[in-house]
Amino acid sequence: MNKRHFCLGILVLFSFFGFAQSTKEVLFTVDEKPYYTDEFVRVYNKNLDLVKDESQKDLDHYLELFVGYKLKINKANQLGLQNNTKYQNELKSYRTQLSKNYLTDSNVTKELLEEGYARSLKEIKASHLLLTLDENAQPEDTLAVYKQILELKKRADNGEDFGVLAQQYSQDPSAKENKGDLGYFSAFRMVYSFESAAYNTKVGEVSKPVRTRFGYHLIKVNDIRNNRGDVTVAHIMLMNPAEENTEEAEKNKTTINEIYTKIQQGEEFEALAKQFSQDKSSSAKGGVLNRFGSGQLSSEEFETIAFSLAQPNEISKPFQTQFGWHIMKLIEKHPVKTFEEAKADMESKISRDERSRKITESLNEKLRAKYTVKRNESMYAKIKKVVTDQYYQLTWELPTDTKAFEGEFISFGKANVTGVQFLTYLHSQQKNPNQPKPTSKLVDFHYSAFLDVQLNQHYNESLESEFPDFAAVMEEYRDGLLLFDLMEKEIWEKSKTDTLGLAAFHEANAGKYMWKKRYDVVIISSTKADMAKKAHKLIKQGKTADEIKSALNTDGVINVMATSGIFEEGNDALPKTIPFRKGLSEVVKEGNYHYVVQVNEVKEAGAKLLEECKGRVINDYQQYLEENWVSNLKQEFQVVIDQAVFQAVKKQINK
Numbered sequence: 001m002n003k004r005h006f007c008l009g010i011l012v013l014f015s016f017f018g019f020a021q022s023t024k025e026v027l028f029t030v031d032e033k034p035y036y037t038d039e040f041v042r043v044y045n046k047n048l049d050l051v052k053d054e055s056q057k058d059l060d061h062y063l064e065l066f067v068g069y070k071l072k073i074n075k076a077n078q079l080g081l082q083n084n085t086k087y088q089n090e091l092k093s094y095r096t097q098l099s100k101n102y103l104t105d106s107n108v109t110k111e112l113l114e115e116g117y118a119r120s121l122k123e124i125k126a127s128h129l130l131l132t133l134d135e136n137a138q139p140e141d142t143l144a145v146y147k148q149i150l151e152l153k154k155r156a157d158n159g160e161d162f163g164v165l166a167q168q169y170s171q172d173p174s175a176k177e178n179k180g181d182l183g184y185f186s187a188f189r190m191v192y193s194f195e196s197a198a199y200n201t202k203v204g205e206v207s208k209p210v211r212t213r214f215g216y217h218l219i220k221v222n223d224i225r226n227n228r229g230d231v232t233v234a235h236i237m238l239m240n241p242a243e244e245n246t247e248e249a250e251k252n253k254t255t256i257n258e259i260y261t262k263i264q265q266g267e268e269f270e271a272l273a274k275q276f277s278q279d280k281s282s283s284a285k286g287g288v289l290n291r292f293g294s295g296q297l298s299s300e301e302f303e304t305i306a307f308s309l310a311q312p313n314e315i316s317k318p319f320q321t322q323f324g325w326h327i328m329k330l331i332e333k334h335p336v337k338t339f340e341e342a343k344a345d346m347e348s349k350i351s352r353d354e355r356s357r358k359i360t361e362s363l364n365e366k367l368r369a370k371y372t373v374k375r376n377e378s379m380y381a382k383i384k385k386v387v388t389d390q391y392y393q394l395t396w397e398l399p400t401d402t403k404a405f406e407g408e409f410i411s412f413g414k415a416n417v418t419g420v421q422f423l424t425y426l427h428s429q430q431k432n433p434n435q436p437k438p439t440s441k442l443v444d445f446h447y448s449a450f451l452d453v454q455l456n457q458h459y460n461e462s463l464e465s466e467f468p469d470f471a472a473v474m475e476e477y478r479d480g481l482l483l484f485d486l487m488e489k490e491i492w493e494k495s496k497t498d499t500l501g502l503a504a505f506h507e508a509n510a511g512k513y514m515w516k517k518r519y520d521v522v523i524i525s526s527t528k529a530d531m532a533k534k535a536h537k538l539i540k541q542g543k544t545a546d547e548i549k550s551a552l553n554t555d556g557v558i559n560v561m562a563t564s565g566i567f568e569e570g571n572d573a574l575p576k577t578i579p580f581r582k583g584l585s586e587v588v589k590e591g592n593y594h595y596v597v598q599v600n601e602v603k604e605a606g607a608k609l610l611e612e613c614k615g616r617v618i619n620d621y622q623q624y625l626e627e628n629w630v631s632n633l634k635q636e637f638q639v640v641i642d643q644a645v646f647q648a649v650k651k652q653i654n655k
Contacts, residue, residue, distance in 0.1 A: 027649065028067060028641040030074050037649050040066060044653060059650050067641070069483070071633040076482035081489075087481055094477050100351065102463055102470060103456065105362035109347070112355050116346050117339050119187035124198050125223035127180040129166040133215035136434040149209040149216040156206045162220045171215070180220075186227060188346070192354035194219070230334040231306050234287035236272060237279040239324040256318045256325040261558040263315060267527055268592065269329050274572050275525070275563055278324070284572060291334055299323065306330070367455040371412035379409050379419045380447075387426060387439045394430055398423055410451065415458045425450045490629060495622045505621045506610045512620070513613040516569040518603040519580045523563050523573065524548060524596040531559040532587045532594035539584055539598050566603070 026034040044062055081087060129152060133145045152169060156162050166172075166180030187195060197210040198219050207219040238256050241248040259272055270286030277283040297303050299321040309316060309330035316328040336342075350356060382404060390396040399405070405419030426446055436445045464471040495502065506513065522545050524535040531552055538548045545562035552559045567574050575595040578585045585597040610617060 025645050025648075026642060027063075027645055028639060030067075030070055030637050030639055032638075033074070035070055037645060041649060041653060059653065063641070063646065067639060068630045068633075071630065071637055071639070072483050072486055073479050074637055075633055076486040079486070079489075081482050081485045082478075084485065087485060090481055091478055094481075095474060098470065098473060098477075099460055099463055102467060103363065103460060104359045105366060108359050108362040109350065112350050112358065113339075113343060113346055116187045116350065116355075117342055119195070119199050120342065120346075121227050121336055122199075123184040123186045123225050123227055124221055125184045125225070126182050126198050127162055127166060127220045127222060128172070128182060128194075129162070129170040129175070129180055129218040130172040130214060131169070131216045132171045133211075134433075135213045136432075138434060145216055146209060149218060153206060153209060153218050156218065156220070162206060162218075184223075184225070188349040188353065227336045228293070228307055229336045230291045230293040231309075232291040232331040232334065233289055233306050233309070234269065234273060234285075234329045234331055235279065235282070235289065236269070236277040236287055236327045237282075237324050238276070239278045240322075252325050253318075256327065258553065258558045258561070260318050260327055261556065262561065263327065265527070265558065269315065269327075271591075271593070272561075275561065287329070288331060291332075293337075302326065302328075364452045364455070367452075367459055371455060371458075373410055373412045373451065373455075375410045376408060376419070379405060379407070383419060383423060383426075384440055384443050386423075387443055389439065391426075391430055391439060391442065392435060392437070396427070396430060398427055410454070412455065413458060413462070415454070417454055422447070422450055425453075487626075491622050491625050495618050495625060502617060502621055503610060505624060506613075506617045509617075509620070510607045513608045513617065515603070515606055515608055515612075517580070517605050518566050518568050519574070519599055520566045520601040520603070521564065521574070521580070522598040522600070523575070524560055524598075525562075525593045526552075526560045527592055527594070528559060529587065529589070529594050532596055535560050536584070536587050536596045539596060569605075 024036050024038045027037045027040050028035055040063070043066065044059070048057060076082070129149075131145050131149050131152075133142060137145075152165055156165055163179030163181070166175045170180055172180065185198075187199075189195070190198065191212045191214075193210055193212050194217060197207045197217070198221060201207040201219060201221045203221050203224055205221060207217075207221075209216045209218060211217075236256075236259055238252040240252070255276070259276055262272060263269055273283055273287030277287050279287070282289050292303075292306075301319065301321045305316050305319055305326075305328055309328065312330055312332060314330045316326075318325055318327050320326070350359075386399050388396060402420050402423070405423055407418065408416045409419040409422055410417045426443070429446055429449075436442045459466075464474065522539075524532065524539070524545070526532045526535065534552055535548050538551060543551070545564060549560060549562055563573060569580075574580070575588060575590050575593075575597060577590055578588050578595060578597050580597070580599055580602065582599050582602050585595075585599070588595050
């Protein structure tokens with residue numbers, strides 16, 4: 001089980017924020033540790049519309065669940081699981097992730113989201129010319145490259161072919177082959193400054209020089225088109241052999257072409273998908289896949305074919321991807337996602353690209369306004385004196401006597417920072433290239449960055465006191481992690497390793513794990529009655545399925561299809577009207593198909609062996625162990641429920 005998913009599930013089940021405070025009374029105690037009514041009421045109200053199990057809405061049952069949850073947390077703390085290094089690292093990782101929502105400027109984020117969405121509605125086809133330049137280049141080097149790029153822009157504006165200029169002068173290696181052509185792209189595909197320049201340049205024009213971390217670019221916009229949106233398709237798939245198997249690969253190719261011929265002859269795509277597609281996640285649904293957009297699948301070939309289909313029900317010719325052979329049918333084309341649908345994905349992308357700098361800069365400004373910073377100017381002057389030109393040779397060291405810098409250097413809120421901390425920071429930044437000169441400006445430059453680091457660190461560390469909802473979620477996740485580790489120790493591992501207990505549980509509950517009747521069959525199908533009758537005759541003569549197909553599928557016409565295997569009663573692949581008895585059936589028509597079924601063996605309904613249902617048995621055994629374990633915890637810990645208080649809570653909730 002995934003620990004993160006488990007703990008997020010606990011957050012849903014026991015969420016402690018977002019509701020007005022209730023009257024706070026002790027509802028129950030566990031070894032005299034109190035748990036209060038306001039917590040229980042908030043938990044219950046939060047989950048009222050979320051739980052699928054109606055029994056959990058019953059207050060008596062919900063209290064039992066809640067007490068069981070608290071018992072497990074008490075047990076985890078008793079065992080010292082909270083001291084586990086892995087647990088502490090996981091909690092720290094989650095806090096880092098959660099804090100990102102608080103360490104941003106929401107207004108700037110909103111502007112970037114709106115801008116990104118507006119841009120995502122279009123796809124731009126562009127070419128570029130790059131002159132590389134180090135991100136920390138000296139001013140004179142930057143100016144020299146800037147003059148070169150300006151000269152190239154002038155030549156492009158005067159009518160010289162941009163592709164030829166890119167081929168001759170661009171320092172992007174691919175330009176020698178593609179003349180700088182980047183194809184179509186949309187928002188979040190290029191670095192932010194490059195993207196902005198592209199979206200702000202008209203079709204046919206060349207942008208002003210734009211600086212990125214790679215250097216200076218010129219961008220020519222060749223075309224703008226609307227975003228293609230999403231598409232829903234169905235497919236029939238025959239998977240590539242697991243290993244290099246030429247014979248099997250050729251057989252798949254032959255079969256996919258036979259299926260395509262059947263479709264061309266008028267047979268239903270959905271029925272053929274159910275019969276023959278090896279994509280088990282979609283075959284039962286007639287091959288229908290979840291909708292997707294450009295770049296969302298791992299097969300570019302599959303996406304290209306999908307978007308090339310124009311009209312609903314249009315069917316592709318057989319084509320091959322790295323996964324296998326496919327035939328595709330267009331179900332529906334969808335417009336681009338709405339802003340709300342795209343928001344979460346855009347937020348994630350913003351956090352990972354250069355846009356995040358705008359958010360960081362805005363937050364830094366707000367924190368400087370939020371906290372009154374006091375600086376020890378006398379100490380600052382001393383710091384400037386001890387930083388020498390050795391800094392530029394990377395040989396500057398901290399003073400041997402730091403006593404004068406051990407006192408308070410800056411203070412804000414309840415925090416204070418020593419001069420030694422700032423000197424240590426200065427020393428750590430020494431290897432950065434292109435330091436400002438002279439040393440007085442260098443210290444000022446690094447002080448500004450150091451102050452932002454300290455303000456952000458203090459603000460981050462204060463989130464629990466600044467935001468009650470943040471503190472509540474962290475408390476919940478902390479308990480969720482403990483509960484995961486406890487369940488793994490007490491229940492999940494035991495259910496997997498206790499082979500004797502698992503076998504005994506399976507035997508005691510054998511009636512829950514039963515096979516329906518199963519049939520070992522060969523099924524021949526055809527849309528033509530005469531062909532089905534011929535197949536029937538050939539089976540009587542002892543011919544195999546492959547021999548029947550060879551005899552009846554002639555001149556490129558697929559008259560019959562065959563499938564075989566062991567199928568459980570009720571399987572979609574089995575004809576519905578044929579009585580499944582050992583031997584050969586008569587020809588039976590269902591819908592547009594005529595079926596002949598050879599039943600080789602009938603396996604009667606009966607109990608499944610443990611190995612045939614082990615996953616389900618393990619899940620049930622885990623539940624059984626947990627129920628008994630919670631009962632034991634109730635004996636180990638003293639639980640006292642104030643029934644009068646609980647009755648008052650019930651009246652409050654049921655109003």
